[in-house]
Amino acid sequence: MxxxxxxxxxxxxxxxxxxxxxxxxxxxxxxxxxxxxSIIGVALPEMQHDLDFTxxxxxxxxxxxxxxxxxxxxxxxxxxxxxxxxxIFATGWAxxxxxxxxxxxxxxxxVELVGRALQGAGSALIAPAALTLLFTIFGGTPKExxxxxxxxxxxxxxGGTAGVFLGGLLTQxxxxxxxxxxxxxxxxxxxxxxxxxxxxxxxxxxxxxLAGAVTVTAGLAAIVFAIVRAPQQGWTSTGTLxxxxxxxxxxxxxxxxxxxREQPLVRxxxxxxxxxxxxxxxxxxxxxxxIPMFFFVNLYLQQVLGLGAFASGAALLPLxxxxxxxxxxxxxxxxxxxxxxxxxxxxxxxxxxxxVWLSFLRPTGTFWVDVLPAxxxxxxxxxxxxxxxxxxxxSSVPPQEAGLAAGIVNTNYQIGSAIGLAAMTAVAAAAGAxxxxxxxxxxxxxxxxxxxxxxxxxxxxxxxLRTPQAAASDQTAGESVAG
Numbered sequence: 001m002x003x004x005x006x007x008x009x010x011x012x013x014x015x016x017x018x019x020x021x022x023x024x025x026x027x028x029x030x031x032x033x034x035x036x037x038s039i040i041g042v043a044l045p046e047m048q049h050d051l052d053f054t055x056x057x058x059x060x061x062x063x064x065x066x067x068x069x070x071x072x073x074x075x076x077x078x079x080x081x082x083x084x085x086x087x088i089f090a091t092g093w094a095x096x097x098x099x100x101x102x103x104x105x106x107x108x109x110x111v112e113l114v115g116r117a118l119q120g121a122g123s124a125l126i127a128p129a130a131l132t133l134l135f136t137i138f139g140g141t142p143k144e145x146x147x148x149x150x151x152x153x154x155x156x157x158x159g160g161t162a163g164v165f166l167g168g169l170l171t172q173x174x175x176x177x178x179x180x181x182x183x184x185x186x187x188x189x190x191x192x193x194x195x196x197x198x199x200x201x202x203x204x205x206x207x208x209x210l211a212g213a214v215t216v217t218a219g220l221a222a223i224v225f226a227i228v229r230a231p232q233q234g235w236t237s238t239g240t241l242x243x244x245x246x247x248x249x250x251x252x253x254x255x256x257x258x259x260x261r262e263q264p265l266v267r268x269x270x271x272x273x274x275x276x277x278x279x280x281x282x283x284x285x286x287x288x289x290x291i292p293m294f295f296f297v298n299l300y301l302q303q304v305l306g307l308g309a310f311a312s313g314a315a316l317l318p319l320x321x322x323x324x325x326x327x328x329x330x331x332x333x334x335x336x337x338x339x340x341x342x343x344x345x346x347x348x349x350x351x352x353x354x355x356v357w358l359s360f361l362r363p364t365g366t367f368w369v370d371v372l373p374a375x376x377x378x379x380x381x382x383x384x385x386x387x388x389x390x391x392x393x394x395s396s397v398p399p400q401e402a403g404l405a406a407g408i409v410n411t412n413y414q415i416g417s418a419i420g421l422a423a424m425t426a427v428a429a430a431a432g433a434x435x436x437x438x439x440x441x442x443x444x445x446x447x448x449x450x451x452x453x454x455x456x457x458x459x460x461x462x463x464x465l466r467t468p469q470a471a472a473s474d475q476t477a478g479e480s481v482a483g
Contacts, residue, residue, distance in 0.1 A: 018196075018197045019137050019138070021193070021197045022133065022137055022197045022198050022199075023134065023137070023138075023148050023151060023152070025190050025193060025194060025197065025198070026130045026131075026133055026134050026148075026152060027151050027152055027154075027155040028155070028186060028190060029089070029093075029126045029127070029130040029190070030127075030130065030152055030153075030155040030156055030159065031155040031156075031158055031159040031162070032096070032123075032126075032159065032183065032186060032187075033069075033123045033126060033127055033159070034155070034156045034157075034159030034160050034163070035159035035160070035162055035163040035166070036065065036096075036119055036123065036163070036183070037062070037065065037066070037160075037163070038159070038160045038161075038163030038164055038167070039162075039163035039164075039166055039167040039179045039182075040061055040062060040163075040167060040179055041062075041163075041164065041167055043167055043170075043171045043176040043179045044058055044061060046171060046175070046176045047061060047112070047176050050176070051106065051107070051108060051109055051112055052108075052109065053109055057109065059228075059232065060113055060116075061112065061113070061116055062116075062228075063225075063228045063229075064113045064114075064116040064117045064120065065116045065117070065119055065120040065123075066120065066224060066228055066414070066418060067117070067120065067221050067224045067225050067228065068116075068117040068118075068119075068120030068121045068124065068221070069120035069121075069123050069124050069127075069414060070120075070124075070220055070221070070224040070411065070414045070415060070418065071124070071217045071218070071220040071221030071224060072120070072121050072124035072125070072217055072220075072221075073124045073127065073128060073220075073407045073410045073411040073414065074216055074217070074220065074265070074266060074404075074407045074408065074411055075124070075213045075216070075217055075265070075407070076088065076092070076124045076125040076126075076127065076128045076129065076403075076407055077128035077129075077132075077403040077404045077405070077406050077407020077408065077410070078208070078213070078265050078266070078403065078404055078407065079125065079208070079403070080125075080128050080129040080132050080402075080403030080406070080407075081132075081400060081401060081402070081403035081404055082208060084200055085129040085130075085132040085133045085136065085198075085199075085402075085403060086129075086133065086194065086195075086198040086199065086200050087200075088125050088128075088129040088403075089125070089126060089129035089130060089133060089194065089198065090191060090194050090195075091125055092122045092123065092124070092125030092126035092127075092129060093122065093126060093187050093190050093191050093194075094122070094187075094191065095118055095121055095122030095125065096118075096119055096122030096123060096126065096183065096187060097122070097183065097184060097187040097188075097191075098118055098122075099115045099116065099117070099118025099119035099120075099121070099122055100115070100119060100180045100181065100183040100184060100187070101115075101180070101181075101184065102114060102115030102118060103115030103116055103118075103119065103177075103180040104177035104178070104179075104180035104181045105177070115180070119180075119183075127406070127410045128403050128404075128406035128407040128410055129403065129406075130152075130406075131152075131390075131394060131402070131406035131409075131410070132402045132403045132406050133198055133199065134148055134149070134152060135394050135395075135399070135402050135406075136199050136399070136402070137199060139394075139395070139399070139402075143332075143336070145391065145395075146331075146332045146335055146336070146387065146391060147328075147332055149387050149390055149391050150327040150328045150331055150332050150387050151327075151328060153327045153383075153386045153387050153390065154323065154324040154327040154328050157319070157320045157323040157324060157379075157382075158320060158324060160294065160320070161313060161316055161317060161320040164298075164310075164312070164313035164316070165310065165313045165314075166179070166182060167179050168308075168310040168313065169310070170182065172310075208265070209257075209258075209261060209263065209264055209265040211257065212254055212257055212258060212261070212264060212265035212266070213265055215250050215251075215253055215254040215257065216250070216251065216254045216265065216266070218247075218250050219246075219247045219248070219249075219250030219251040219253075219254055220247065220251070220411065220415070221247070222243045222244070222246050222247030222250060223243070223244060223247035223248065223251075223415070224247075224414075224415065224418055225243045225247075226240050226241075226243035226244035226247060227244075227415075227418045227419055227422045228418055228422060229243065230422050230426070231422050231425045231426055231429070235426065255268065266404060266408075267401070267404070270397060270401060270404065270405070270408075273396045273397055274396060274466060275392045275393070275396040275464075275465055275466060276393060276396045276397065276405065276408075277464060278392070278460065278461060278463075278464030278465040278466075279344075279389045279390070279392035279393035279396065279409070279465065280393055280408060280409055280412040281412075281457065281460045281461070281464060282344050282348065282385065282389035282392075282457055282460065282461045282465070283386075283389050283390065283393065283409050283412045283413045283416065284412040284413065284415065284416035284457070285348065285416060285453055285454060285456060285457025285460065286347075286348065286351070286382070286385055286386060286389065286413065286416070286454070286457060287412075287413040287414065287415075287416035287417035287420060288416035288417065288419055288420025288423075288450075288453045288457075289348075289351055289352070289355065289420060289450045289451070289453040289454035289457065290351065290378075290382055290417070290420075290450075291417040291420055291421050292420050292421050292424035292425070292446055292447075292449070292450045293351075293354075293355055293358065293375075293378055293447065293450050294316075295421055295424075295425075296358075296424070296428065296443045296446045296447060296450075297316070297319075297358070297371060297375060298312055298316070299439075299443065300361060300370075300371070300439075300440070300443050301315050301316075301367070301371065303436075303439055304361075304363060304365070304436055304439055304440055304443075305365070305366070305367060305371075307367075315367055315371065316375075318372060318375070318376060319375045319376065319378070319379045320379075322376050322379035322380060322383070323379045323382055323383050325383075326379065326380055326382075326383025326384065327383045327386065327387055330383065331343065331383050331384055331387045331388075332387070334384065335387065335388050335391075339388075339467050340388030340389070340391060340392050340465075340467070341388070341392075341461065341465040341466065341467055343384050343385065343387075343388045344384075344385050344388045344389045344392070344461045344465060345458050345461045345462050345465075346381075346384055346385075347380075347381045347382065347383070347384030347385025347386070347388075348381065348385050348454050348455070348457045348458035348461060349381070349454075349455070349458045350377060350378075350380055350381030350384060350385075351378050351381030351382060351385065351451075351454040352381070352451045352452075352454035352455040352458065353377060353381070353451075354374050354375070354376075354377030354378030354379075354380075354381055355374075355378060355447045355448070355450045355451035355454060356447070356448065356451045357373070357374035357377060358371075358374040358375070358378070358444075358447040359444045359445075359447040359448045359451065360444070361374075361440060361443065361444060361447075362440065363436045363437045363439075363440045365440075381454070389461070390409060392465065393405060393408070393409040394406060394409070420450065420453055423449070424446040424449045424450055425446070427442075427445050427446055427449045428442035428443060428445055428446035429442060430442075430445070431444070431445030431446075432445070
């Protein structure tokens with residue numbers, strides 16, 4: 001049987017300024033993880049020219065990161081629980097730094113893709129460890145936890161928009177390697193400051209299920225690979241089917257093995273925890289609806305309205321600011337008043353309404369009429385739903401499994417994002433046609449499909465989520481009966 005050893009730095013979890021500096025580092029982690037998915041977009045043409053990428057291979061500059069990130073999140077969460085969140089957080093930043101350096105210095109395609117995969121692997125360690133540290137530092141006070149989650153959540157849209165800005169700026173005035181080198185100074189600061197402001201956390205003595213880790217990582221990576229490949233190769237192509245069905249088979253093998261192990265990588269009974277499954281479903285559908293919206297709005301701004309990459313990034317600033325203000329200032333108050341379930345449902349429903357509004361965009365439209373009002377509604381929905389569903393997912397498990405819960409919720413959001421984007425890209429392609437009018441028809445269909453996804457998420461949240469008090473009472477009653 002495993003035992004736990006708690007070694008938490010006393011000053012960090014007390015009421016002092018170091019806790020908020022720690023939160024700044026955690027938010028920086030979220031900012032970096034999201035920025036690294038968006039910053040390369042503008043740089044891709046120059047990378048293709050300098051490194052001799054084929055048009056088909058160029059997409060793997062993005063996909064190599066996503067596959068590694070999505071495939072390794074569960075392992076990152078488990079490592080955080082076993083070896084301490086601070087240690088895994090710092091290790092992830094070190095790997096991300098190495099990957100950024102390799103990607104920036106690459107002079108051929110294989111080295112570039114290895115560098116991007118290393119960036120994804122580092123991010124897969126950082127993301128669950130960062131959430132575990134956040135919960136360790138602020139989990140004792142619900143009001144402060146909500147505020148901390150709000151700041152953490154607001155870092156994501158900031159990272160996405162900053163990636164578009166910085167990608168264009170660095171590519172135009174420096175060169176494409178700087179979209180990777182920009183990570184290095186921030187990583188150096190985080191690695192230098194982390195030991196003095198982050199709690200060591202809880203480590204657990206026990207064996208790491210390496211066979212399970214390899215199986216689930218390969219299974220998730222295969223599924224993500226199939227999803228990101230499908231829009232180009234076809235959903236029924238041999239390669240897509242082999243990767244997708246192989247990934248599902250590996251996950252089934254993983255689940256069967258976990259049920260038999262004394263110290264599994266993922267305790268399957270964790271999914272019976274009240275609210276965990278419902279909160280993860282909400283995060284899954286939130287990612288599946290939100291990422292296609294962001295993707296299609298950007299394409300509409302550039303391909304229909306004729307804005308450049310930098311100008312389209314500027315056009316997304318109102319959306320970004322609305323999310324940040326909503327998450328930091330508005331959502332915590334609404335959660336305190338109405339509860340996390342109500343806000344999750346309302347947020348997903350609002351997101352669905354904004355996406356329906358976006359579906360009415362016109363080939364001869366304008367930013368002020370066709371884009372701005374509807375995107376502000378979607379931003380409000382995202383701000384309302386993200387924080388309470390994330391908080392429910394993390395608070396539903398005991399502290400010693402916080403890393404695992406963080407890995408699960410991150411995995412659900414990322415897998416949802418990949419599935420949603422791939423599926424809605426296929427919908428848009430089927431409904432669209434060449435020319436501005438055809439593109440607009442495709443985007444409209446994609447927005448309606450994403451609205452349906454958000455609506456399904458809201459319905460599942462209604463059916464599956466309970467207030468924390470009710471969930472706790474049910475769990476206590478069950479333990480009393482069992483006793």
